[in-house]
Amino acid sequence: NLVEIDLLRGGRHSVALPPDQVRAPGDSARGLVCVLRDAQPTSRELYYMPLRERLRAIRIPLRPTDADVVLDLQPLIDRCYRTGGYWQTDYSLPPEPPLSETDLVWARDILRQAGRL
Template sequence: MPSPFPGMNPYLEREDVWPDFHHRLIDRMAEAIADQVDPRYLVKIEEHLYVQESPELPHRAGPRADIGVKRGEGAVGQGPGLALLEAPARITIPWPDVEHQAYLEIRDRASRELVTVLELLSPANKVRHRGQHVRERDQVIVSTSHLVEIDLLRGGEPMPSPDRPACVYSVVVSRADRRPEADFWPIRLREPLPIIPIPLREPDRDATLDLQDLLHRVHEAGRYARYIFDSQPSPPLSAEDAEWARGIVAAARDEGADRAKG
């Protein structure tokens, strides 16, 4: 079933739901844009690689070597009878926290030049690896590429902007030829998600993304209604918004039960 909420579904923001939702939504966005810009442009799903030393994480077993040498056997290049030397001590090397985060690139098909970067923010780049992501974001902003940034998460601090209006969710469209100014869509919890432009190169017209339609399609394809409403939204909603959300979920369940009986 489509999402029962008029706009963003706050239950999709939970940590056990968001990675799957992010993956599915990025895929749908890529398809929707490609349908509009082919054959002039390529739409590619790329990945950020975030690596951060995290000594507080529990130890995880590393990759196995393809070839091992048994204790007592001679090392390569050594004569028979020479045993491997034992180290006098053992230490722990901090295991890095590694995350892959998908985003979209639109490139000129002929030149392969980067035209537009589309980011769907996640806890990976909004919170856990924020510093690295802001630096990568700055590199796009000082380039000749457009930037589209979609934030459908209530958790974490918004991306830097000194005059950003207060809102729950947001979309930023930063056109290379209009910087430092950017178009901004502030979105409230109970508002429908907007149809947004995806800028290309002049004189080509913008592509568009209907975010609300895409969310409904992904919600239905992911069968999220089967399990996401069993727990509360995270981060928690205000008391008023939580009551509103419970009413929507209850009505959706009643409607589903009626359809099953029919």
């Protein structure tokens, strides 16, 4: 089994799919998770992650005879933020790649509420 998590906001997705097979529902769904099950090698499960929404829980396949395990991605990313030093980022600088104007207003509001701006 293979689970790929791509939270990049710019460029091509990094999952093992041709770009024409990754059809995001709108520009806001930049995050993407691709799940490939060994027992179904020609099939993929795609989870789109819109920027303004909490990261979704995804199903992690185990053996074909075992039930999937649910992995809630948001607490995992929250922990990475706390322990990886990302809280030291200077959020007064514009993000790279740039956000759309409406997403930038939204992000700044979130940062103000969190006391980061």
